[in-house]
Amino acid sequence: MASEEIAEAESVLQSFERRFLAARTLRSFPWQSLEEKLRDSSGPELLLNILQKTVKHPLCVKHPPSVKYVRCFLSELIRKHEAVHMEPLDELYEALAEVLMAEEPTQCHRSYLLPSGDSVTLSESTAIVSHGTTGLVTWDAALYLAEWAIENPAAFAHRTVLELGSGAGLTGLAICKTCCPSTYVFSDCHSCVLEQLRGNILLNGLSLEPDTTDPERHPGHNAHDTESPRVTVAQLDWDVVTAPELAAFRPDVIIAADVLYCPETVMSLVRVLQRLSACLKDQQAPEAYIAFTVRSPETCWLFTNELGQTGIPWEAVPHHNQKLFPYEEHLDMAILKLIL
Numbered sequence: 001m002a003s004e005e006i007a008e009a010e011s012v013l014q015s016f017e018r019r020f021l022a023a024r025t026l027r028s029f030p031w032q033s034l035e036e037k038l039r040d041s042s043g044p045e046l047l048l049n050i051l052q053k054t055v056k057h058p059l060c061v062k063h064p065p066s067v068k069y070v071r072c073f074l075s076e077l078i079r080k081h082e083a084v085h086m087e088p089l090d091e092l093y094e095a096l097a098e099v100l101m102a103e104e105p106t107q108c109h110r111s112y113l114l115p116s117g118d119s120v121t122l123s124e125s126t127a128i129v130s131h132g133t134t135g136l137v138t139w140d141a142a143l144y145l146a147e148w149a150i151e152n153p154a155a156f157a158h159r160t161v162l163e164l165g166s167g168a169g170l171t172g173l174a175i176c177k178t179c180c181p182s183t184y185v186f187s188d189c190h191s192c193v194l195e196q197l198r199g200n201i202l203l204n205g206l207s208l209e210p211d212t213t214d215p216e217r218h219p220g221h222n223a224h225d226t227e228s229p230r231v232t233v234a235q236l237d238w239d240v241v242t243a244p245e246l247a248a249f250r251p252d253v254i255i256a257a258d259v260l261y262c263p264e265t266v267m268s269l270v271r272v273l274q275r276l277s278a279c280l281k282d283q284q285a286p287e288a289y290i291a292f293t294v295r296s297p298e299t300c301w302l303f304t305n306e307l308g309q310t311g312i313p314w315e316a317v318p319h320h321n322q323k324l325f326p327y328e329e330h331l332d333m334a335i336l337k338l339i340l
């Protein structure tokens with residue numbers, strides 16, 4: 001096989017691996033490229049490699065994705081194989097047989113590969129909306145912000161980071177594993193989201209300090225004698241959190257991803273940012289990075305307009321180059337940098 005063909009096969013294999021581990025929609029997989037490769041090859045090596053990089057991947061064996069997802073993926077893989085080759089591939093049918101009778105749990109796993117060779121694995125709800133919240137799944141702007149952070153680690157290194165609306169925890173876990181923050185505070189308001197978030201932090205090998213929004217208990221900038229960041233989870237309702245509670249975190253950097261989904265949330269976010277700005281006057285002005293998918297231009301305009309009304313300056317962060325995670329490429333996503 002020529003070097004160019006090997007490179008193309010590797011590209012297809014990597015695309016399948018990253019999309020399957022993250023349980024992306026099946027339509028996003030490069031099926032047409034796979035069919036072309038299968039027609040040009042006489043053996044099953046590529047399909048067997050795909051099987052090892054997806055269903056049989058060590059991360060998937062240890063932290064399996066949705067049973068329904070695996071079943072649909074294998075069925076499609078078998079269809080592609082049968083469309084080109086007459087002989088069935090036993091390994092595909094054996095893998096499918098293993099999941100045909102399995103029960104579907106309410107939680108599944110998604111994994112994301114990091115440039116360091118490490119990974120972030122999340123336990124998530126199988127439903128987009130569950131327990132009255134959308135915070136139990138990972139949204140694309142969280143992946144986009146995590147990519148930017150990995151490309152710009154100096155923005156977080158040796159600093160205290162407060163994340164608003166952490167959800168399943170993808171962005172924060174990626175930052176903790178790649179950007180060397182001194183302290184990372186995950187926060188959300190929904191009890192089910194917080195419970196899942198704590199589990200995901202522990203699942204990824206990080207130690208978790210006691211929950212706190214109490215200024216007397218918060219670790220602040222105390223010395224920390226390990227290389228891993230000090231990690232806490234805080235229950236934070238933007239509409240009721242007080243200035244002393246916010247001041248206790250003493251953040252150098254504030255981030256949020258995919259939280260601009262309705263006017264009410266936008267107004268709550270601006271109010272909490274304004275409160276943070278006011279209560280942190282005695283320290284160097286923290287930076288805030290807000291990532292979002294542009295679903296409604298009116299909502300985005302409302303956010304920037306309200307920032308202007310409250311006197312918080314902002315600028316758009318240039319689009320970054322590397323695409324580490326498999327999200328929808330056609331989406332219009334942006335990151336705003338705010339100086340509080």
